[in-house]
Amino acid sequence: MTHRSLPAVGVLLVAVALTAACGSDDKPSAAPSASPATAPAASGLASAPTPSAAPSSPAGVPQSPGSPAPPAPPSAVPSAAPQGPIERRPASPPPVVLPPRPPGAPGARQVVDAFRAAGLRVTHPKDRSVDCGPDGLGLGCSEIVATDGVTVYVFPDETSASDIAETWGGQSYRRGAVVLNYLEAKTPAADRPRYEKALNSLR
Numbered sequence: 757m758t759h760r761s762l763p764a765v766g767v768l769l770v771a772v773a774l775t776a777a778c779g780s781d782d783k784p785s786a787a788p789s790a791s792p793a794t795a796p797a798a799s800g801l802a803s804a805p806t807p808s809a810a811p812s813s814p815a816g817v818p819q820s821p822g823s824p825a826p827p828a829p830p831s832a833v834p835s836a837a838p839q840g841p842i843e844r845r846p847a848s849p850p851p852v853v854l855p856p857r858p859p860g861a862p863g864a865r866q867v868v869d870a871f872r873a874a875g876l877r878v879t880h881p882k883d884r885s886v887d888c889g890p891d892g893l894g895l896g897c898s899e900i901v902a903t904d905g906v907t908v909y910v911f912p913d914e915t916s917a918s919d920i921a922e923t924w925g926g927q928s929y930r931r932g933a934v935v936l937n938y939l940e941a942k943t944p945a946a947d948r949p950r951y952e953k954a955l956n957s958l959r
Contacts (some may be wrong), residue, residue, distance in 0.1 A: 854888050855912035857898040861933040862958050864901035864908040874954040876947070877905035895920060898933075906951050907937040931955050 857863065862870075864885075871878045881903045888897040897908040897920075911917040911933045921930035928950045929936045936943075936951055943951065 772906050783859050822871055837944075854885060855896065855898055857910045861910060862901040867908045867910075867934060867955060867958065868901050868903060870954050870958055871905065871951060873902075874950065876950055876954060877901040880904050902940060905941055905947070906943050907940045909935040909937060911935065929955070 810839050812942065847904065856911050864883075865881075868878050881901055884900040884902050885898070887900055888895055895909070895911075896916060897909050899908075900910045909917070911920065911921065914933050917930050917933045917935050921928045921935050924935075925935060927937070927939045929948065931937075932954075934955060936948075937949060
């Protein structure tokens with residue numbers, strides 16, 4: 757009886773040992789597992805913006821999260837397009853170049869002096885030769901001297917003087933390249949022959 761019970765006891769002990777060993781394998785492992793509280797935190801770290809994705813700020817100026825982007829530097833602002841080349845005008849107009857009077861013809865001042873020597877009215881003489889050019893009367897004359905008694909014109913040739921004298925009709929007198937104009941000074945008709953005689957006396 758004793759011999760038969762020993763093997764049974766041994767089998768029972770082996771079964772108990774196997775049961776204990778199998779029970780220890782079914783226990784949860786000691787390794788930490790991700791809990792519901794830690795899972796979102798891990799996913800949140802992965803979705804956070806990296807430093808390189810943050811908006812850039814000027815060198816040396818820290819920028820806090822959520823602050824507005826700094827304005828563009830002045831050099832980045834497009835400037836107004838030029839309106840085209842600027843025309844530069846000369847400081848003063850060029851001097852008027854008048855044609856010279858023909859050789860042997862008396863100058864306007866010389867004619868006025870001859871009138872004065874003859875006792876004729878030639879007060880307030882004024883050199884208006886600039887009016888001969890295109891910016892004035894455009895007559896192409898060489899000299900003009902206006903007085904209170906008569907206006908003296910000198911032309912570069914007799915042809916030009918003759919054309920002007922014909923244009924003024926009976927209100928002028930020509931000798932060579934010199935033309936006396938009676939219109940501007942309103943020379944009295946009685947005085948005109950005296951002016952013409954003084955002009956003819958010039959050589």
